[in-house]
Amino acid sequence: MQLLITNIKELLQVRETNIEKVSGKEMATLPTIKNAFLLIENDYIINFGEMNDCPNTDSKKVIDATGKIVLPTWCDSHTHIVYAGNREQEFVDRINGLSYEEIANRGGGILNSAKKLNETSEEEIYNQSKYRLEEIMQQGTGAVEIKSGYGLTVDGELKMLRVIKKLAKNYPITIKATFLGAHAFPKEYKENHSGYIDLIINEMLPKIAEENLADYIDAFLETGYFSVEETERIMIAGKKYGLQAKIHVNQFTAINGIEACVKHNALTVDHLEIITDEDIEALKNSKTMSVALPSCSYFISIPYTPARKMITAGLPLALASDSNPGTTPSGNMNFVVATACIKMKMTPEEAINAATINGAYAMGISETHGSITKGKKANFIITKPLNSYYELPYLFGSNLIEKVFIDGKLV
Ligand SMILES: N=CN[C@@H](CCC(=O)O)C(=O)O
Numbered sequence: 001m002q003l004l005i006t007n008i009k010e011l012l013q014v015r016e017t018n019i020e021k022v023s024g025k026e027m028a029t030l031p032t033i034k035n036a037f038l039l040i041e042n043d044y045i046i047n048f049g050e051m052n053d054c055p056n057t058d059s060k061k062v063i064d065a066t067g068k069i070v071l072p073t074w075c076d077s078h079t080h081i082v083y084a085g086n087r088e089q090e091f092v093d094r095i096n097g098l099s100y101e102e103i104a105n106r107g108g109g110i111l112n113s114a115k116k117l118n119e120t121s122e123e124e125i126y127n128q129s130k131y132r133l134e135e136i137m138q139q140g141t142g143a144v145e146i147k148s149g150y151g152l153t154v155d156g157e158l159k160m161l162r163v164i165k166k167l168a169k170n171y172p173i174t175i176k177a178t179f180l181g182a183h184a185f186p187k188e189y190k191e192n193h194s195g196y197i198d199l200i201i202n203e204m205l206p207k208i209a210e211e212n213l214a215d216y217i218d219a220f221l222e223t224g225y226f227s228v229e230e231t232e233r234i235m236i237a238g239k240k241y242g243l244q245a246k247i248h249v250n251q252f253t254a255i256n257g258i259e260a261c262v263k264h265n266a267l268t269v270d271h272l273e274i275i276t277d278e279d280i281e282a283l284k285n286s287k288t289m290s291v292a293l294p295s296c297s298y299f300i301s302i303p304y305t306p307a308r309k310m311i312t313a314g315l316p317l318a319l320a321s322d323s324n325p326g327t328t329p330s331g332n333m334n335f336v337v338a339t340a341c342i343k344m345k346m347t348p349e350e351a352i353n354a355a356t357i358n359g360a361y362a363m364g365i366s367e368t369h370g371s372i373t374k375g376k377k378a379n380f381i382i383t384k385p386l387n388s389y390y391e392l393p394y395l396f397g398s399n400l401i402e403k404v405f406i407d408g409k410l411v
């Protein structure tokens with residue numbers, strides 16, 4: 001059965017030939033077609049163009065999109081949406097003056113979520129997490145990366161990754177799984193870092209590989225968490241199992257971690273709220289994608305990733321939600337795009353590129369996702385009637401999405 005979308009006011013992110021990402025100045029260009037059609041067969045985009053060239057409607061299901069914008073679904077390359085319970089008490093503690101670091105030092109933060117996760121059954125974690133997955137699909141996300149990292153024990157990490165695998169099996173959204181055993185040091189390893197890293201490398205990784213539970217490996221490279229050398233051990237070990245690195249780095253401090261990530265051929269470096277000129281130099285001429293997480297900056301009041309400086313330096317930039325119970329309890333990519341425009345001074349074109357094709361690159365799926373291209377997955381959003389796509393970030397508090405299609409099906 002074919003599905004034909006007609007009279008589209010403007011079709012965004014159309015790429016005749018596929019590209020894997022956009023960098024620097026190229027990010028300012030968002031190719032579009034006004035008064036367009038889009039033709040879908042089963043899971044795939046098979047044609048698009050101007051209404052003048054629209055195929056006939058015989059034996060096709062037709063949706064009239066008069067006044068509406070159509071664009072690819074968001075590609076959210078950094079989330080932690082599988083977790084147990086919430087951390088709303090820490091939210092109030094922050095309002096009352098405590099910092100993220102102070103909360104973590106009192107046993108809150110990641111260790112708080114790890115305690116809850118280890119006390120909760122796999123089924124219950126699945127039920128809590130599927131609600132969040134369904135919510136982001138309704139908000140226009142068509143591909144998502146989900147990390148472990150709230151287990152911090154062999155059983156806990158495996159439990160999280162099995163939940164991610166089950167979600168991937170039961171939902172049409174494309175899911176990439178990232179093993180984040182190196183998210184924090186459990187209390188009992190506080191003075192024995194190498195002991196915990198040995199556990200990750202010798203116990204967790206072989207089991208994860210045996211069950212084929214992860215696509216990528218991550219670590220929290222940060223002062224007070226994993227050092228450059230400790231993260232390098234994790235990246236090297238992951239590589240032996242075919243897991244490329246996607247690393248949390250430069251969230252609070254710059255300690256030369258980015259250079260190490262580039263050296264180990266990381267697919268992405270994520271956060272980058274604090275970034276030095278040397279970090280930017282290290283990223284130039286590499287294949288490593290920088291990923292900014294503006295909702296996290298918003299929620300815990302830390303600096304925004306300096307997008308303008310990075311784009312001017314010619315770098316590519318992706319946007320992701322960082323959805324997690326501590327620093328970003330929201331997976332809403334519409335808010336991410338709006339916040340990138342409002343706070344990071346990205347143009348709507350740059351932000352949409354960053355949240356679609358560059359987000360796809362940041363999950364290794366830009367062959368199949370992230371643009372309106374023949375042969376790609378039929379993942380797209382139909383908005384409510386809009387004056388122009390500028391209203392997507394401008395009307396930042398409104399729900400502007402009318403319909404979301406993933407694999408050619410309405411979700
Ligand atoms: N910074 C490390 N990890 C998460 C936060 C984890 C948490 O606080 O639960 C992040 O990306 O912001």
Ligand SMILES: [Zn+2]
Nearest residue numbers: 078080248322
């Ligand atoms: Zn994160």
